[in-house]
Amino acid sequence: MSATATLVVIGGGPRGTGIIERIAANAVELYGNQPLEIHLVDPHPAGGGRIWRPDQSPLLWMNSMAQDVTMFTDETVEMAGPVAPGPALDAWADDVRAGRVTPDADPAVLAEIRGLSGQDFPSRRLQSAYLRWTHQRAVAALPPGVTVHEHRTTALRVTGPRDGRQRVRLQGRAAPLLADLVVLTVGHLDSERDSEQRALGDFARRHGLVHLPPDFTADSDLDALGPGEPVIVRGFGLAFVDLMVLLTEGRGGRHENGVYVPSGREPVLYVGSRRGVPYHAKIGYGWTGERPPLPRHVDRAWAERLLEAPGPLDFRRDVWPAIARELGHAHYHRLFTAHPERTALAHEVFAERYAAADPDSPQLAALVAEAVPDPADRLDLDALDRPLDGVRHASPASLQEALRSYISADLARRHDPDRSQDLAVFLGLLSVYGQLIRLGDIGGRWHGFFSYLASGPPGPRLEQLLALSRAGVVRFLGAGLTVEADEDHGVFRAATTTLPGVRTEARALVEARLPDPSLRHTASPLLRTLYEHGAAVTEDGLLAVDPADSRVLDREGRPHPRRFALGPFTTARSSGAFTRPRTGGPAFRQNDAAARAALAFLRDLSCHDGRLAS
Numbered sequence: 237m238s239a240t241a242t243l244v245v246i247g248g249g250p251r252g253t254g255i256i257e258r259i260a261a262n263a264v265e266l267y268g269n270q271p272l273e274i275h276l277v278d279p280h281p282a283g284g285g286r287i288w289r290p291d292q293s294p295l296l297w298m299n300s301m302a303q304d305v306t307m308f309t310d311e312t313v314e315m316a317g318p319v320a321p322g323p324a325l326d327a328w329a330d331d332v333r334a335g336r337v338t339p340d341a342d343p344a345v346l347a348e349i350r351g352l353s354g355q356d357f358p359s360r361r362l363q364s365a366y367l368r369w370t371h372q373r374a375v376a377a378l379p380p381g382v383t384v385h386e387h388r389t390t391a392l393r394v395t396g397p398r399d400g401r402q403r404v405r406l407q408g409r410a411a412p413l414l415a416d417l418v419v420l421t422v423g424h425l426d427s428e429r430d431s432e433q434r435a436l437g438d439f440a441r442r443h444g445l446v447h448l449p450p451d452f453t454a455d456s457d458l459d460a461l462g463p464g465e466p467v468i469v470r471g472f473g474l475a476f477v478d479l480m481v482l483l484t485e486g487r488g489g490r491h492e493n494g495v496y497v498p499s500g501r502e503p504v505l506y507v508g509s510r511r512g513v514p515y516h517a518k519i520g521y522g523w524t525g526e527r528p529p530l531p532r533h534v535d536r537a538w539a540e541r542l543l544e545a546p547g548p549l550d551f552r553r554d555v556w557p558a559i560a561r562e563l564g565h566a567h568y569h570r571l572f573t574a575h576p577e578r579t580a581l582a583h584e585v586f587a588e589r590y591a592a593a594d595p596d597s598p599q600l601a602a603l604v605a606e607a608v609p610d611p612a613d614r615l616d617l618d619a620l621d622r623p624l625d626g627v628r629h630a631s632p633a634s635l636q637e638a639l640r641s642y643i644s645a646d647l648a649r650r651h652d653p654d655r656s657q658d659l660a661v662f663l664g665l666l667s668v669y670g671q672l673i674r675l676g677d678i679g680g681r682w683h684g685f686f687s688y689l690a691s692g693p694p695g696p697r698l699e700q701l702l703a704l705s706r707a708g709v710v711r712f713l714g715a716g717l718t719v720e721a722d723e724d725h726g727v728f729r730a731a732t733t734t735l736p737g738v739r740t741e742a743r744a745l746v747e748a749r750l751p752d753p754s755l756r757h758t759a760s761p762l763l764r765t766l767y768e769h770g771a772a773v774t775e776d777g778l779l780a781v782d783p784a785d786s787r788v789l790d791r792e793g794r795p796h797p798r799r800f801a802l803g804p805f806t807t808a809r810s811s812g813a814f815t816r817p818r819t820g821g822p823a824f825r826q827n828d829a830a831a832r833a834a835l836a837f838l839r840d841l842s843c844h845d846g847r848l849a850s
Contacts, residue, residue, distance in 0.1 A: 240271040241838045244404050244413055246391040246762065247421035248278030250307065250367055251803050251812035254823065255419055256384070257307070258831035259373035262317045264379060266835040270842055271381040275413050277391045277406060283368035285423055290364040292454050294344065295481050297393025298363055299474060299518060299693050302326035303354030304816045305363070313821045314670075315534075315828035324817050325366050326354035329408055340372070341365035357518075357694040387413075393765035393798065394418050397494050416841060417834055420788075420801040424452070426759040427751035436721060436728075436745065439608065443726035446744035453478035458486075461744055462603070463501045468740060469701045470717055471748030472509040477693045477701075479748050480505065481841045483703060496703040500546075505710045506740050507748075508732050512624045512715030513642060514701065515692030519659050520651035528569035528660050530667040534562040539674040551679050557595040559668055560617055561681075564590065566664030567615040570657040581607040585687045621685055624715035624734055635735060639712040640705055647698050663819070665690045670822040671808065674783050676807040677774040681808070719745060732829065753805040755779055763805065765794070771796075777807045785833035786826055797837065 243259075245252050256274065263272075266400070280286045298305065309315070323331060329352040331337040341349070341362075342453045348362050375384050389407045396402035396415075403412040429437060433449045440447035446460045453475050461467050461483065462744030469476060485491070488499030524600075528768035531538075542554060549555060568590060572583035586607045593600035608614050618625075623642065629635040649655050665686055670676060703708040714734025722729050722741075730740040751759075754777025755767040767773060779801055780789040786802045787795035802823075810823040815821065 240258045244275045244415040248282035251421035254827040258376035258827045262322045277387045283371035284364035288364045297357045304818045317828040339365045427757045439721040448746045450747045461503045466742040467744040470506040476748040496707040506712030508717035517650040517695045521653045528566040560595045562834040563664045566660040570660035786830040
C-alpha cells in the first residue's frame with residue numbers, strides 16, 4: 237500500500253454522496269488523522285449523478301413531497317456510526333430563502349426554490365441542487381487529511397487480486413487509478429436488450445417501425461413518435477408518467493382547470509400493463525396522532541431466523557405471510573385507534589385474535605368481517621395488487637369510463653385523512669423494506685408491489701392523466717397486456733385480458749420501464765467485467781453482496797476484502813438512496829456499515845504497514 241491510502245468511489249449520485257457523508261461521520265473514530273485520498277468517478281455532476289442531473293426538463297418532477305425527502309441520518313436509523321443531522325429538502329429550501337445556504341443552481345431553479353413548500357412536488361433539477369449541496373457539505377465535513385478528486389468520466393473495469401491493490405480503468409485515461417479499496421455506487425444503468433427486445437427491435441427495423449426499449453424516459457428518442465400516431469405503451473408506472481408529460485406538455489399542450497388543451501403535436505398513447513392501472517397516487521395528507529408500533533412481525537429477529545433456516549427462501553411461502561401480517565397490523569391499528577366509530581370490536585380483543593390467526597385463513601377473514609363492518613375499511617392486499625383480475629369489458633369505451641372512475645376514486649381516497657389507515661400501511665411498507673434488505677435477493681415481486689403501492693406519482697399527475705384520457709390523448713388497454721409483431725401486416729398488435737377479442741394496432745411500441753438491472757444483460761463494461769471475472773449473481777442477475785457490509789461476493793460466497801457495492805443492481809437494493817425523515821432509512825444503514833468496514837480495512841492495512849499514528 238502507498239503512503240496515502242486510496243479509496244475509489246464509482247458513482248457520484250446520492251449513493252456515492254451517502255458513502256462520503258458516512259466516511260466523514262466515522263473517520264475520526266475509525267481512521268484517526270491518517271491521510272486518505274478519495275477518487276469519485278462519474279461522467280455526470282457529483283451529487284445528482286445521471287438520474288438527478290441538472291440538465292433535464294423542468295416538467296419532470298420528483299414523486300415525493302419536499303418534506304418527505306432527506307439525505308441525512310437521524311436517531312431512527314439503526315447504525316453503529318454517529319448521527320449527523322441535516323435539513324430535509326423543504327427545510328433546506330427555507331435555508332436558501334433565508335440566505336443561510338447558497339446553492340449551485342441556475343436562476344430558474346432558484347425561483348422554484350423560493351416558492352417551494354413542504355407539500356410541493358419539486359422538479360428533479362431542484363432536487364439536483366439539493367443533492368449537489370449535500371455532496372459539497374459531505375466533502376467539507378471530511379477530516380483535513382482526506383482529499384477528494386472528481387473524475388468526470390466513466391469507469392470501465394476494476395481488476396486486481398483479492399490481497400492487493402485494485403486497478404480502476406477510466407475512459408479517456410491511459411493509466412488506471414490504483415486503489416486500496418473500491419466502492420461501486422453506480423445506481424441505475426443501461427442494459428443490453430434481451431432476446432424479446434432484440435426480436436422486437438429487429439422487427440421494427442425490417443418494417444420501418446419505431447421501437448423504444450426500456451430506458452430512462454428523459455434519455456429516450458421521443459422525436460421518433462409522430463403527432464397523431466398511435467403508440468402502444470407497455471408499462472403504467474413512473475416511466476409512463478414521465479413519457480406522458482414529455483409527449484403532451486413537453487410538446488406545447490397545457491392543462492387548464494382540469495381540461496387538457498392539445499397542441500396538435502401529441503401522439504395517441506395506448507397504455508396497458510400486467511395490472512392495467514397506474515401506480516397508486518402519493519398520499520396527500522400528513523400523519524396525526526398515534527403511530528402504529530412498527531415493526532411488529534417483520535423485525536430483525538424474524539429476518540435472522542429466516543437466514544438461519546435451511547434451504548433457499550421461497551417468497552410466497554416464507555416471506556409474504558409475515559409481510560401481509562405486518563401491513564394488516566399497521567392498517568388495523570390505525571383504524572381502531574383513529575377511527576374507532578367504524579369498528580365493532582374492542583381494539584385489544586381484535587389485536588389479540590388478529591395476531592393469533594393465520595394469514596389468508598377463514599378465521600382471519602371472519603374476524604375482520606366481524607370487527608370491520610364496511611368492506612372499504614378492510615385491507616385486501618390481493619385486490620389492491622390486482623384490481624382488474626377477472627374484470628372484463630365489452631368495449632374500449634366502457635373500459636375508458638371504468639378506469640377514469642377507478643383513478644378518480646383512488647385520488648379521492650389517497651387525499652382523504654378519514655382513510656388514514658392507508659398512510660399507516662405506507663409506513664408499514666417502509667418498515668418492512670428496512671428488514672427485507674437483510675435477506676438479499678427475494679425476487680422482483682416484492683419490489684414491484686412496493687413501488688406500485690408506495691412509490692406512485694403525485695396526485696396532480698393522475699389528475700392530468702384523467703384530463704388526457706378525456707381528451708383522447710391517452711387510451712387505456714387494461715390488464716394482462718401482450719404485444720405481438722405481425723410480420724404479414726408490419727405492425728405491432730396489443731391485446732389484454734380486460735378487453736377480450738379487441739386488438740390494437742400501431743407502428744410504434746414504447747417499453748415504459750427502467751432497464752433490467754441484471755448483470756447478465758448490463759451494458760456497463762464495469763459490471764460486465766465483474767461478472768465475467770467471478771462475481772456472484774443471483775438467478776435474477778443481481779450482484780451478490782454481503783448484507784452485513786455490502787462487500788461483493790464471489791461464486792464461492794467469499795466477500796471480496798477490497799470491493800464493495802451498493803444500489804439497485806445488488807442483492808441489498810433498498811427503496812432509494814434518500815428517504816423520508818424519521819423512517820429508519822435502510823440505505824443510510826447500509827452506507828454506514830460499508831463506510832465503517834472500509835475505514836476499518838484501510839486503518840488495519842496502515843497499521844500492518846506501520847504507518848498509523850499512535
